[in-house]
Amino acid sequence: MATDNLTHLAAFAAVARHRSFRRAGAELALSTSAVSYAIRALEERLGVGLFHRTTRSVALTEAGQRLLDRLQPALGQVHDALEEMNHFRAAPAGLLRINATRAAVHTQLGPRLASFLRAHPDVRLEVAQDDGLVDIVAEGYDAGVRLHEFVPEDMVAVPLGPPLRGLIVASPAYLRDRGVPQHPRELVDHECVRFRFASGHLYKWQFEREGQALDIDVPGRLTLGDQHTILQAVLDGLGLAYVLEDAARPCLEDGRLVAVLQDWSEPFAGWVLYYPRQRQMSSALRAFVDMLRDGYASQISS
Structure with missing residues (x-):
């Protein structure tokens, strides 16, 4: 019973x-x-x-x-x-559940999953892709992956990579037709592809240069909730968009996209994996965190 x-x-x-x-x-x-x-x-x-x-x-x-x-x-x-x-086992084991944004899965977690699972055959890994701000404790996750600014203060945060930068990008055709903005305030005269969080919050584009910060509520007929869909809309010439440099880099390198207002785009703290400070860390999570820390140390030293 x-x-x-x-x-x-x-x-x-x-x-x-x-x-x-x-x-x-x-x-x-x-x-x-x-x-x-x-x-x-x-x-x-x-x-x-x-x-x-x-x-x-x-x-x-x-x-x-x-x-x-x-x-x-x-x-x-x-x-x-x-x-x-599990601490008495020779190897980590059990189910590890992680909640991460889709952009972080694509650029940070995805490339590391195969090597982790090969190294730890007794671990089962579940990665939920969710762009909302999730209470990982209430939802039963062991850890989450978000930008550092969105991590609750009572969590332990492990950096996944170097600082990030947001860029304003557009297709060459759009810029030929509408011109290149020279200041963030000129964006009100442009068509912009906006981003809405899963929580319903509409993102205001953030700019900073030499200590001056601006938040611009840009206009636009198209609002999306996924960075890769936003990139496709920009490639289709539908306007300017604010995206992470990592996501846009392939399109910038081959000339399909152009970055503007780069002098207003300063780096900020990037992706982190976070987990509750008070909870007992599972052997699977400890192994995953160790892998991430080793990978980050390698990036810094290289």
């Missing part, structure tokens, strides 16, 4: 995190029907409903939210106790 209770509570916590029986099952390596059975059994045992279910959504009831609030610290302690046992 005690084992069943723990299994049912783990299923409850997973469904609460994902708001989905299917995704909870994928995390727990269970079928959707097995997760549904566990939730029904738990609800029958407690005598209360824990979720509001419709064909389109799953949401916690008031009782479910109360149970989740009380349960999360205890499940965290169980997780830490089990992970601590």
Whole structure:
């Protein structure tokens, strides 16, 4: 009975995190029907409903939210106790879940995954691509990858690479037709491809030169939420866009794009992997962090 209770509570916590029986099952390596059975059994045992279910959504009831609030610290302690046992293993093992922006996966994590998995055959790695600002603890992730400025202060941050730079880019054809802006304020007279975060926040283009900082709310008929889609729109001549230099570099090098206002583009702290300071670090996460630190040290020394 005690084992069943723990299994049912783990299923409850997973469904609460994902708001989905299917995704909870994928995390727990269970079928959707097995997760549904566990939730029904738990609800029958407690005598209360824990979720509001419709064909389109799953949401916690008031009782479910109360149970989740009380349960999360205890499940965290169980997780830490089990992970601590991995320190007695000869090699890292277990599931490592990372939430990262799509740009970071493309430029930073993607090139490193194969070597990491080959070096640690007992580790299972799940990387969720999400451009929103995610509470990695509440969502059940071991670590996240974001730009340094978006990392909560209570997290440990590990640099993944050197500082980054944002650039304003356009196609040569667009600049021939509309002219080259000489100052950020001239952008109000241009067509701009804007970026909206998954949270709904519309990004204002940021500029800095010799201590002078400007935030420009640029105009534009097209707003997108993915940097690679934005680059394609700029290649198609739809306007100027603010993108990371790393993402635009291939197009700049072959002449398909041109950077403007470069004297207003100063470097800023780049991508970091971050994780909770208070939680016991799993052996898999420790191995991943060690790999990242070694890679960053190599970049700095080269």
